[in-house]
Ligand code: HEM
Ligand code: SF4
């Protein structure tokens with residue numbers, strides 16, 4: 001069965017994002033990325049003259065292939081797939097088409113197809129992106145699809161995410177309130193300001209794009225990485241956890257392989273598909289850690 | 298994952314074309330920092346062996362300054378120092394969490410200002426060198 005995306009499903013996302021950015025006053029790297037993309041789109045359209053006729057041209061996908069279990073496929077290589085262009089087609093759609101029509105052994109992970117599950121972070125034309133969030137029409141031809149760098153390749157586009165998950169779990173990524181909430185099943189209330197403070201940090205979908213983009217994480221396997229630190233930020237800044245818990249969380253971060261490993265290269269912030277200002281969060285935790293250490297009273 | 302395929306280090310350096318501003322800033326800052334350390338020690342070594350007398354000192358300095366390589370390398374040293382200082386200030390702002398959205402622009406600005414200062418210094422540094 002084909003899992004091609006029905007046309008209208010694609011449309012909700014940009015609307016949502018537009019609404020969200022309208023609320024935000026600050027320009028995020030994502031805003032800039034989208035502005036750049038839109039400008040490029042217009043350029044493309046201008047170059048192509050009138051709005052492109054829906055003709056039957058194909059997009060060339062160059063896909064990384066590797067299968068340790070099949071003789072003759074153990075040597076990594078790139079396969080070419082010519083996929084018919086469709087309006088609104090994403091890289092994930094193109095991969096699904098290639099798999100369903102040309103080679104059923106082509107292996108990649110995907111699930112939600114709407115940038116929610118975080119399973120299809122790939123290295124597309126030299127950058128970590130979500131396959132389902134990347135329009136073919138925004139990319140230069142040919143489209144080169146590789147598994148995430150700095151992770152071991154299991155098969156084709158599938159990488160071993162175990163290490164990434166280990167780092168995520170290492171920061172106790174769960175809510176630990178100081179005291180039980182009042183009565184039975186009562187909610188833990190949070191101020192609007194505090195919610196706003198941690199808003200961006202809650203958006204992580206565990207895709208691993210940030211970790212893969214980070215040179216430092218590549219060279220230091222013990223480094224917690226941007227996503228895990230962002231997760232720690234999400235709870236450390238949550239006032240409902242209380243001061244003691246915050247101190248504990250900062251102690252976890254205030255380590256050589258914690259926040260101090262970050263060299264502010266901004267690679268993670270540049271690639272995060274959820275526009276989380278990762279470097280900003282890491283830097284804030286660094287300052288909080290220093291402040292905590294300087295507390296003499 | 299004993300069977301998984303590790304693409305090794307080559308993928309990092311082979312991708313230099315895809316490096317972003319922040320990555321270049323980091324590489325250049327490391328490089329210039331270590332060049333400055335190297336210069337500092339050479340500087341100390343050379344000068345401390347030239348303090349046996351007034352003429353020895355003057356001879357050493359004049360001898361060095363008469364060499365074209367030294368003249369050219371002085372311009373290089375200035376470039377390295379200026380970039381390191383400007384980008385160092387940029388890093389301090391980044392550490393304070395100020396202007397994080399402009400981090401790429403401030404890196405390019407460091408490069409441009411370094412270039413301008415170095416060009417402006419050329420007449421002074423290379424006067425009569427050729
Ligand atoms: C106004 C002058 C200077 C400023 C503002 C400055 C600033 C900085 C900053 C912010 C860092 C980065 C720390 C980090 O976040 O990793 C750094 C690193 C460094 N600086 Fe400077 N610096 C200055 C002068 C110098 C001088 C004169 C030397 C050499 C004698 C030097 C040698 C280094 C070295 C070796 C590093 C480490 C490079 C590495 O990461 O391996 N700096 N500097
Ligand atoms: S922080 Fe962003 S890039 Fe990193 S795992 Fe979460 S969603 Fe993906």
Ligand code: FES
Nearest residue numbers: 112113117118132
């Ligand atoms: S398929 Fe779920 S994030 Fe892309």
